[in-house]
Amino acid sequence: MNPPVLEAKQLNKTYRMKNGTPFAAVKNVSFSLMKGETLGIVGESGSGKTTVAKMIAGMIPVTSGDIAMDGKLLSAGAKRPLAAKRHIQYIFQDPVSSLNPRLKVWDILAEPLKLYFKLPQQEVDSRVDQLLRDVGLPNHYKLSYPRELSGGQCQRVGIARALAAEPSIIVCDEPTSALDMTIQSQILDLLKELQQRRGISYLFIAHGLEVIYSISQRVMVMRQGEVVETGLTQAIFADPQHAYTQSLIQAIPRIDIPYFE
Numbered sequence: 001m002n003p004p005v006l007e008a009k010q011l012n013k014t015y016r017m018k019n020g021t022p023f024a025a026v027k028n029v030s031f032s033l034m035k036g037e038t039l040g041i042v043g044e045s046g047s048g049k050t051t052v053a054k055m056i057a058g059m060i061p062v063t064s065g066d067i068a069m070d071g072k073l074l075s076a077g078a079k080r081p082l083a084a085k086r087h088i089q090y091i092f093q094d095p096v097s098s099l100n101p102r103l104k105v106w107d108i109l110a111e112p113l114k115l116y117f118k119l120p121q122q123e124v125d126s127r128v129d130q131l132l133r134d135v136g137l138p139n140h141y142k143l144s145y146p147r148e149l150s151g152g153q154c155q156r157v158g159i160a161r162a163l164a165a166e167p168s169i170i171v172c173d174e175p176t177s178a179l180d181m182t183i184q185s186q187i188l189d190l191l192k193e194l195q196q197r198r199g200i201s202y203l204f205i206a207h208g209l210e211v212i213y214s215i216s217q218r219v220m221v222m223r224q225g226e227v228v229e230t231g232l233t234q235a236i237f238a239d240p241q242h243a244y245t246q247s248l249i250q251a252i253p254r255i256d257i258p259y260f261e
């Protein structure tokens, strides 16, 4: 089997509350992510999913534990080298507020191209056009501001911005939960298609298991900062071991899940 593209070992994150009390939001979380794989992270609100995602993306430091990409240890924030930052991109839950309102779509997409690849202007133009095609957005949207786009269109821009960096991994932090059902499935289809074409790995966060079922090969279930169960998605659905996972499966509206047909 190929080595994992990403390995997280014994990750811990302790936040300091306003009154100074420490709060352990993530406790001893370990997992690996293979090339071209989607690992779903599921769990109730506050279970620590976004905290794990932000540590992986280097947006916040770990309290303890190791994150390695292609076998090399990664640090967080400004200490993470640009090449490593480029390889782990992030798609946010709220597509509109994740885009700079003062920039047109062209500038939003040009930014990572200039930052990571230092491309000349003409090449930036043609790459922006290609990115818009890749995410199924008509070319004229490059002259629009985020406020002039729908939520689904903004999320396509968010995906294009992540793709611009040509990453190995995209952290998808509930990328469809702010969208209505039809748009949700269009965005999931787009993410699947891009993964097939480019071999990108996804760390895909969701509240519930229904979205995870359709996109991820493996799933990690979190509760109160800890991993309660990890396994192949099919196996977890067929035979959930932990009572909490069982309750998540029972909460799924049955008509939406092919497994229940």
Ligand SMILES: Nc1ncnc2c1ncn2[C@@H]1O[C@H](COP(=O)(O)OP(=O)(O)OP(=O)(O)O)[C@@H](O)[C@H]1O
Pocket (backbone or CB within 6 Å): 015, 016, 017, 023, 025, 043, 044, 045, 046, 047, 048, 049, 050, 051, 052, 207
């Ligand atoms: N900057 C912070 N300072 C203090 N506590 C925080 C901070 N960020 C998150 N927390 C706390 O850590 C816990 C985990 O939060 P996190 O956002 O990782 O959960 P989540 O599973 O992603 O939740 P949701 O599904 O609602 O996004 C929560 O109790 C949250 O209040």
